[in-house]
Amino acid sequence: MYSACTANELVIEACLERAKQAQSYVLIEATANQVNQYGGYSGMTPSGFRDYVHTIAARVGFPQKYIILGGDHLGPLTFSHLPAAEAMEEAKELIRQFAAAGFAKIHIDTSMRLGDDDPNQKLATELIAQRGAVLAQTAEEAFARLKAEYDAAVAPVYVIGSEVPVPGGSQEQEDTVQVTTAADFAETVDAYHDAFAEAGLHDAWQRVIAVVVQPGVEFADETIHPYNREAAAELCRALDAYPNLVFEGHSTDYQTPLHLRQMVEDGIVFLKVGPALTFGLREGLFALSMIESELLGPTSRPLANFPSALEAEMLASPKDWQKHYHGDEHQLRLARKYSLSDRSRYYLPREPVKKAVELLFANLEAGIPLGMLSQFMPMQYQKARSGELATSPRELVKDRVVNCIDEYLSATGILSWAKEG
Numbered sequence: 001m002y003s004a005c006t007a008n009e010l011v012i013e014a015c016l017e018r019a020k021q022a023q024s025y026v027l028i029e030a031t032a033n034q035v036n037q038y039g040g041y042s043g044m045t046p047s048g049f050r051d052y053v054h055t056i057a058a059r060v061g062f063p064q065k066y067i068i069l070g071g072d073h074l075g076p077l078t079f080s081h082l083p084a085a086e087a088m089e090e091a092k093e094l095i096r097q098f099a100a101a102g103f104a105k106i107h108i109d110t111s112m113r114l115g116d117d118d119p120n121q122k123l124a125t126e127l128i129a130q131r132g133a134v135l136a137q138t139a140e141e142a143f144a145r146l147k148a149e150y151d152a153a154v155a156p157v158y159v160i161g162s163e164v165p166v167p168g169g170s171q172e173q174e175d176t177v178q179v180t181t182a183a184d185f186a187e188t189v190d191a192y193h194d195a196f197a198e199a200g201l202h203d204a205w206q207r208v209i210a211v212v213v214q215p216g217v218e219f220a221d222e223t224i225h226p227y228n229r230e231a232a233a234e235l236c237r238a239l240d241a242y243p244n245l246v247f248e249g250h251s252t253d254y255q256t257p258l259h260l261r262q263m264v265e266d267g268i269v270f271l272k273v274g275p276a277l278t279f280g281l282r283e284g285l286f287a288l289s290m291i292e293s294e295l296l297g298p299t300s301r302p303l304a305n306f307p308s309a310l311e312a313e314m315l316a317s318p319k320d321w322q323k324h325y326h327g328d329e330h331q332l333r334l335a336r337k338y339s340l341s342d343r344s345r346y347y348l349p350r351e352p353v354k355k356a357v358e359l360l361f362a363n364l365e366a367g368i369p370l371g372m373l374s375q376f377m378p379m380q381y382q383k384a385r386s387g388e389l390a391t392s393p394r395e396l397v398k399d400r401v402v403n404c405i406d407e408y409l410s411a412t413g414i415l416s417w418a419k420e421g
Contacts (some may be wrong), residue, residue, distance in 0.1 A: 002408035003027045005072055005274035007034055007042040008348060010394075011281055012053060014401040016062040024414045026062075027105065028053055029070035029272070032077045036094050040078075041320070041346060046071070046101040070105035071098040072272070073162070075135060076114055084114040088131060092138045099142035104154050106139055107212065107248070108132045111162035129191035132160060133199040140204050158204065159248050159270070160192045161185075161212040177225045180213040182238035189242060210248040215268055219254050219275075221325060221339045227259035229266055236266040248272065253279075254340060260411035271411065276404050278345035284400030285357065286337075287376040288393050292363050294372060304363060309356035311336060313347045320346040364393040379403060 004015045004027065012028060019026035034040045035049045044052060054064055074095045076087035091110070098106060110131035113123055139156055146153045189211060196205040215232045218225040229236075239245065246269035252260065253276035260271060289306045296303060314321060314336050321343035325335040336344065347353050368391055374381040380396050383389035389399055409415040 001025065001027055001269070001412050001414070002271045002273060002405075003029050003070060003072075004277060004405075005029045005031060005034075005272055006277050006345075007044065007049065007052075008278055008281065008345065009056060010398055011277045011401050012056050013060060014398040015277075015405060016057050016060050016067075017398070018402050018405050018409070019066065020060065020062045022409060022414055024409075025066045025068055027068045027070055027270075029072045029105070029107075031072040032074050032094060032109075035071075036078060037090075037097050042349070046097040046103060050101045050103070068105055069101075069103045070107070071095070071103045072107050073109040074098060074106055075109040075112075075131070077109060077112060080112045080114050082114065083116045087114045088134065091131075091135055095135045095139050096142045099139040099156055100146055102146065102150075102153060104156050105159065106156045107159040108135050108139075109162045109212075110135065125187050125191045126195070129160075129188070129195035130198075132192060133195035133201060136196065136201055136204050137199055140201065155207060158208045159210040159212060160208055161188050161248075177214065177216050177218045179216040179232050180235055182234050185211060185213055185235060185238050186241070189245070206244075208245070210246050210270055212248045212250060213268075215247065215249055215263065215266075217249060217255055217259075217263075218251050219340050221335055221341050224254045224340065227255055227263050229262050232266060236268075239267045246270065257407045257410055260407060264411050264413070271408055273404070273408060275340070275342040275345065277401055278348065279340065279342040280401045280404045281348075281397060282342065282344055284377070284397035285360065287400070288360055288364060288397060290376050291368055291372050292360055295368070296363055301363065302359070304356045304360035306353075306356045306360050307337065310344055310347060310353055313350050313353050314344065317347075361393045367391065368393070368396075 004011065006012060006028070007030060015026050015028065030046070030049050034042050035044050035046055037045060039045060042049070050069060053067060053069065057064055057067060074091070076091040079087040079090040082090065095106065110128050111123065113119060117123060136158060143153065143156055192208070193205065196202070213235060215227060215235065216225060217227050239247065247267050248270035249263055249268040250272045252263065252271045253273050255263070263271065285306050289304065292303055321336060324341050324343055325332050325339060327335070370381065373384060373391065377396060377400065380389060380399050383399065384391050389395060406415065
């Protein structure tokens with residue numbers, strides 16, 4: 001299944017509504033830098049994120065029992081500047097809060113060097129696994145307390161391993177992406193198996209369901225590395241030795257529908273997507289802004305000017321895009337708008353940008369001429385003409401996100417059996 005790694009309200013709403021139509025489960029994940037015990041960049045703790053998703057679900061009429069919440073890259077990622085002992089204590093509190101909040105899918109990631117690890121030495125796989133087992137133990141203890149209070153609580157499943165780079169896509173343009181070797185995959189599984197066994201986590205090991213690998217897919221500011229099943233063939237064959245495991249692919253954003261389908265067929269069963277969803281949302285908002293400018297330009301009514309509001313906010317607080325975008329002022333301006341890394345997603349929740357979106361929706365609520373809808377949102381025009389889609393601006397922009405979601409639903413087979421049902 002696909003995993004929506006996002007905290008954006010409109011994107012989550014689109015994911016839930018599409019799952020409701022398809023009569024399927026939906027997997028929504030939060031990364032450690034997005035949601036943590038200190039709020040992360042979303043301002044939410046794990047329990048706060050859970051309540052946030054459940055509130056949206058109640059609004060759209062999607063049953064909570066079909067929502068799977070996941071925690072991504074849980075470990076010392078955001079505390080890696082601290083000495084190992086301190087970083088691991090922070091990581092334990094992070095994973096404790098995710099497990100206590102009922103997150104049922106937990107990716108343990110201890111692959112990064114910590115403050116007092118030797119910067120000149122590769123971090124040993126055994127050490128990575130030992131640290132991972134410590135966090136699994138913490139999650140198991142937190143779940144046991146949750147189960148005692150809430151008997152229907154579902155035991156978490158675990159995903160181990162990590163890919164490069166950290167969440168959100170590469171910060172640099174790369175000519176090639178190195179596929180995880182079969183030997184490295186086997187070494188990771190064996191090291192984690194031994195570490196779990198040493199920690200007495202025999203039951204938890206039975207709930208390790210996937211391993212994060214690099215199958216050769218990645219994206220950055222202006223580049224997309226497509227899946228090459230021949231290059232990943234040896235890695236995928238290595239799965240045969242581990243019948244209870246599948247692969248989890250990160251940064252699958254912007255892969256073609258064919259490549260997504262091939263990944264699933266080859267054992268990369270969990271497809272993580274995040275920036276591509278908000279990229280689609282941003283595209284929809286830009287399209288509506290062009291309609292607003294054409295439709296209301298000569299009137300005295302104030303325009304939302306969403307692209308300008310977004311640009312002003314990104315310039316006022318550049319820390320969330322500066323490391324990712326490179327070039328002269330013209331190139332930076334284009335990247336802030338159109339980069340595949342979609343750092344604009346960090347600014348969508350900010351009040352000036354939210355107000356611009358609200359005004360944009362209000363300005364277009366009276367109706368959009370079909371000719372203009374065809375010009376600027378042709379896929380949504382076709383759905384509107386066939387009666388599948390309402391033409392309110394909020395529904396139109398969410399459907400632009402659905403364009404991306406449907407590629408994943410098709411690749412994972414959910415659309416096929418939904419239609420059959």
